[in-house]
Amino acid sequence: MSEPTAVKRRSLMTRLHLRERMRDRDQAIYGILILGALVFPLATLFITGGSTAYIAQAAHAGTWVLLAIGLNVVVGFAGLLDLGYAAFFAIGAYTYALFASSQLGSSPLHHSFHFPFWLMLILGMIVAATFGALLGFPTLRLRGDYLAIVTLGFGEIVPVISYNLPDWTGGINAIGGIDKPWFPAWITGPWAGANSISIQQDSVCRNPFAQTQFIPCFSFGFDQVAYYVLIVILIFGAVILVTNLYRSRLGRAWMAIREDEVAAAAMGINTVTTKLLAFAIGASFSGFAGAYYGASFGLVSPDDFLFVVSITVLVMVVLGGMGNISGVIVGALVIYFILNTLLPSLASNAVSLANTLGLGSIVASNGTYPGLYNEVQYSQFLIFGLILVLIMLLRPQGLFPSRIREQELKHAAVQEEGSAVEEGVRV
Amino acid sequence: MSLHIKRGEVFALIGPNGAGKTTLFNNVTGLFQPTAGRVVFDGRDITGSKPHQVARLGIARTFQNIRLFDYMTCLDNVRVGRHVRMHAKLWDSLFKLPRERREEEKVTDEAMELLRFVGIAKQANHYARNLPYGQQRRLEIARALATDPKLLLLDEPAAGFTPQEKVELMALVKKILTRGITVFLIEHDMKVVMGISERIVVLDHGEKIAEGPPDEVRKDVKVIEAYLGKSA
Numbered sequence: 001m002s003e004p005t006a007v008k009r010r011s012l013m014t015r016l017h018l019r020e021r022m023r024d025r026d027q028a029i030y031g032i033l034i035l036g037a038l039v040f041p042l043a044t045l046f047i048t049g050g051s052t053a054y055i056a057q058a059a060h061a062g063t064w065v066l067l068a069i070g071l072n073v074v075v076g077f078a079g080l081l082d083l084g085y086a087a088f089f090a091i092g093a094y095t096y097a098l099f100a101s102s103q104l105g106s107s108p109l110h111h112s113f114h115f116p117f118w119l120m121l122i123l124g125m126i127v128a129a130t131f132g133a134l135l136g137f138p139t140l141r142l143r144g145d146y147l148a149i150v151t152l153g154f155g156e157i158v159p160v161i162s163y164n165l166p167d168w169t170g171g172i173n174a175i176g177g178i179d180k181p182w183f184p185a186w187i188t189g190p191w192a193g194a195n196s197i198s199i200q201q202d203s204v205c206r207n208p209f210a211q212t213q214f215i216p217c218f219s220f221g222f223d224q225v226a227y228y229v230l231i232v233i234l235i236f237g238a239v240i241l242v243t244n245l246y247r248s249r250l251g252r253a254w255m256a257i258r259e260d261e262v263a264a265a266a267m268g269i270n271t272v273t274t275k276l277l278a279f280a281i282g283a284s285f286s287g288f289a290g291a292y293y294g295a296s297f298g299l300v301s302p303d304d305f306l307f308v309v310s311i312t313v314l315v316m317v318v319l320g321g322m323g324n325i326s327g328v329i330v331g332a333l334v335i336y337f338i339l340n341t342l343l344p345s346l347a348s349n350a351v352s353l354a355n356t357l358g359l360g361s362i363v364a365s366n367g368t369y370p371g372l373y374n375e376v377q378y379s380q381f382l383i384f385g386l387i388l389v390l391i392m393l394l395r396p397q398g399l400f401p402s403r404i405r406e407q408e409l410k411h412a413a414v415q416e417e418g419s420a421v422e423e424g425v426r427v
Numbered sequence: 428m429s430l431h432i433k434r435g436e437v438f439a440l441i442g443p444n445g446a447g448k449t450t451l452f453n454n455v456t457g458l459f460q461p462t463a464g465r466v467v468f469d470g471r472d473i474t475g476s477k478p479h480q481v482a483r484l485g486i487a488r489t490f491q492n493i494r495l496f497d498y499m500t501c502l503d504n505v506r507v508g509r510h511v512r513m514h515a516k517l518w519d520s521l522f523k524l525p526r527e528r529r530e531e532e533k534v535t536d537e538a539m540e541l542l543r544f545v546g547i548a549k550q551a552n553h554y555a556r557n558l559p560y561g562q563q564r565r566l567e568i569a570r571a572l573a574t575d576p577k578l579l580l581l582d583e584p585a586a587g588f589t590p591q592e593k594v595e596l597m598a599l600v601k602k603i604l605t606r607g608i609t610v611f612l613i614e615h616d617m618k619v620v621m622g623i624s625e626r627i628v629v630l631d632h633g634e635k636i637a638e639g640p641p642d643e644v645r646k647d648v649k650v651i652e653a654y655l656g657k658s659a
Contacts, residue, residue, distance in 0.1 A: 249510055
């Protein structure tokens with residue numbers, strides 16, 4: 001009786017490799033993340049009754065996830081401490097902002113460009129990678145702390161330059177009116193609430209080939225769901241590419257350099273070009289994120305790329321689990337959530353909690369006591385620091401540290417070895 | 428001083444502490460730039476080459492104080508050694524092109540074969556740092572062999588070994604020879620040196636004081652002096 005069901009269950013489980021996938025922690029995290037990314041917009045739209053505010057925030061968090069994935073290549077894989085990572089983010093954002101707005105029209109160049117977003121996404125990547133290599137070239141002979149200081153300096157230079165070149169970058173006034181991403185057309189249908197399937201062209205965009213002309217197009221505009229979908233796709237692509245690198249010749253070379261540079265060189269790894277590649281590839285993801293950031297916000301200001309950005313991304317990487325991509329993504333989301341949702345709402349939550357508990361006396365201000373709301377508000381970053389210290393005490397290797405991939409155990413060669421040993425025992 | 432190593436032999440370099448044995452290795456493998464003198468390998472002047480260039484030409488080495496990639500698996504340690512014989516470019520790896528996949532499979536098989544060769548295949552998925560000392564030495568040899576060397580430099584491979592392990596090491600060196608690899612080793616343990624090497628050079632204070640087959644060197648007066656001091 002029970003035999004057929006057992007067989008059926010086994011075949012289903014094995015067909016999907018479900019058991020192994022669930023046992024593999026990283027795969028489980030990816031599964032939850034993908035599921036969450038799919039469910040999140042629907043759930044918030046349903047709960048808030050159509051408000052896209054949370055989706056916008058999630059899309060913003062996605063920028064940080066991209067940054068963390070990129071910095072993980074430099075810090076986690078290759079072991080190069082980069083404290084100026086925000087510089088590449090700025091370079092990507094400014095590349096898009098300058099070549100997709102009217103900014104350069106009022107610059108000494110007197111000609112504005114409006115390149116399409118999709119082209120600039122790639123170009124932002126290439127420009128940032130180039131700057132990564134340029135910075136890397138003279139500095140990669142430095143090690144450890146010394147490299148960190150030089151990258152720190154670079155991270156300071158870039159915003160300062162954009163502050164001080166108002167003719168080009170708008171300086172403190174920032175660059176506004178940046179073009180939104182667009183498609184030539186979009187297909188709409190019942191799934192989007194329309195009555196019938198039709199081609200949607202709700203906006204006009206500059207013809208990329210003749211910039212003074214406008215053509216009908218589908219613009220992302222301020223549609224937060226569109227940005228959310230875009231960033232999820234970008235992150236998905238980035239994760240696949242970085243995972244591929246991690247499991248390749250280059251990924252192993254990075255880790256070898258991280259572990260022992262002398263031995264890596266003696267094994268035939270050209271440490272200079274390998275480290276340069278780490279810097280350039282790490283920077284390219286940052287440039288990627290920067291172009292997206294400029295497009296989604298429509299405003300690029302030097303204030304967005306200060307030292308605190310570099311440090312925040314580094315915290316995301318370290319806290320998530322250096323060198324482990326899924327851990328770093330979780331770390332980025334956790335830190336983003338703490339910084340942008342938990343801490344800002346902490347004061348009002350504390351007040352309402354105190355009120356419901358009947359502790360009205362600690363809510364009101366009294367003499368030198370500023371009241372509960374202000375008290376919590378003032379100690380926001382104290383609390384943030386405490387959370388960080390606590391996480392690092394509980395999980396010193398980060399939330400999900402990199403560990404031996406279990407699927408490697410299943411490699412045929414190893415299995416063969418195992419069975420050979422068993423045979424030996426039997427004989 | 429000058430020394431020549433013949434293809435296919437086991438050549439040993441011995442000498443008291445501080446004689447300059449490891450310095451010589453470092454000069455040959457490009458970790459240090461020699462201030463004078465020439466290194467010629469396979470008829471090619473490789474003086475002043477970078478370490479990775481030397482490895483590409485076919486000289487691999489192990490280190491006196493084991494230098495493994497601690498937080499990488501044994502399999503990955505050996506696959507790193509294979510790096511220099513691989514061809515995958517950045518784009519191949521980024522997009523996992525079939526060519527790259529095939530190469531990875533091949534390299535994994537080759538790495539497993541080498542782990543089997545040195546006898547630690549069962550530990551393939553352990554972190555290198557978690558291996559016992561003797562297996563770490565073996566792993567380092569496997570990693571060096573993965574670079575497909577013509578010449579293998581072993582820096583005190585038997586240091587800290589039990590007598591049993593020393594015997595196993597000697598067997599391993601003989602097995603390496605059958606692969607057509609020339610072995611050049613530094614060793615303090617005379618039993619090992621006398622047991623496997625065909626020619627020995629004795630170094631003291633950066634000078635060669637003796638050269639020849641083990642039996643001759645053993646009786647050399649200068650060698651005995653260098654090790655034990657001049658008798659009064």
